[in-house]
Amino acid sequence: MGVLRRTARGLRRLLRPLMAGGVAAFAFPPLHLVFLLPFAFAVLMRGIDRASDWRRAAAQGFAFGFGLHAVGLYWLINAILIRASDFWWFVPFPSLGCAFILAPFAAVPAGVCRLAPAGWRRGVLFAVLWTVCDMGRLFLFSGFTWNPIGSDWAFHGLAGDVMIQPAAWIGVDGLTLLTVLLAVLMPLGRRFIVAGGMVLLVWAGLGAWRFYALAEAAAPTASSPVVVLVQGNVPEQEKITRSDVRAIFERYLRLTREGVAQGLKMAGQPQGAARPVVYVWPETAFPGVLEEDDVARSMIARAAEGATAGVIGTLRVGPDEHWRNSIVALNEAGRVEGVYDKARLVPFGEYQPRFIPLQVVPGGGMTPGPGPLSWHLPDLPPVGPLVCYEVIFSGHVVDRHDRPQWLVNVTNDAWYGNSAGPRQHLAAVRLRAVEEGLPVVRAANTGVSIVYDARGHDMGRLEWGKESVLVRALPSALPPTVFAWWR
Known part of the structure; x- marks a missing residue:
């Protein structure tokens, strides 16, 4: 009985940090309730202070980390529910399993x-x-840097524009350090509250200065290309079952035709000096292997008549006969001008770690590409392609030896439903724009498709669940940031 009572007391002690971690997750996008962080971390630090040794302190951190990621990644369950008839038994594992794997990253600092x-x-x-x-x-499986605490400041609108600007100097990891410092020190007393308030004022002041000082430099110019983002809003169930691939393809052709017509008008064609027009389809938008389909490429070129180039998400079979999740660039005639294979694959989604005994990744998974590169397409500024998940990797999104002038990210967040997941993904896209000083255009199957300028400012978006096109002039690149130089 004594052992049971001690065990019960130990579990009760872990309940507080577990709940505090869950509360801290409400600071993640899209809620951004950052004022909860000092209260949540105060519970954790009190548990560490009261622990009799470093092992019990580490247990407090593990419980906090488990709660943080279990709540922050709740939306992973949606991907399994899409195929619930096949993987119903796996439903509890994505968010809780990831939380269990990530919890040690909170246990180590708590224990030490x-x-x-x-x-x-x-x-x-x-x-x-x-x-x-x-x-x-970054080194966990293929990397899983989702939801750093620094992303909590990527509020929608002007407040977020201001607060994320220091990422140009210190990156999102620097924002994480500042945020956790404030969260653990401000509960220590009045002088720390005052000091924390002053830090926040300086932070906001520097952010506002940079945001407004670079407004003109980041704006589109008279010769900027026009970008057409195509959001087909195809339900994931339709893509999986391939119930009507012809209808999906025709939908994208129709939207491309409409979007390019708008883009040509914005670009001044045929009345004025022509600017290039480029259209972008989301991740795996083409329901086949586009590189091998001459007829489909010809149909796309006709639908996009007048456009300079197209960027299209598709699957690809490499020389080794393995599948790739890819982007291809087409010229105005529909010929392939560039190919990019996704380098960072989603653990348990696109590839399966070897320690999993049962096959849960359909088709045996994908093969990764070599990493960031820049495309030099005719009449367009150099562009860095990124597929979906790999945009979350701070400092690993551009070719450092061939810096692009803009980034294009194609994604399909339909797997995760209208949840926090796509908004958390969007915050990562926005932070990469600030860190690199580059505009980012993002085409998402079900949303959110968006254009960010090089300050992370929203230049236009298509919200979740909307079938439409977004046409915008491409914002200008800024000189390399401090972060871009030093990573």
């Missing part, structure tokens, strides 16, 4: 910081270790 004196020294050490461990998620 227990060795430092209580108070601000312990808080500083915890924040530094939290950030280092968070960056270490």
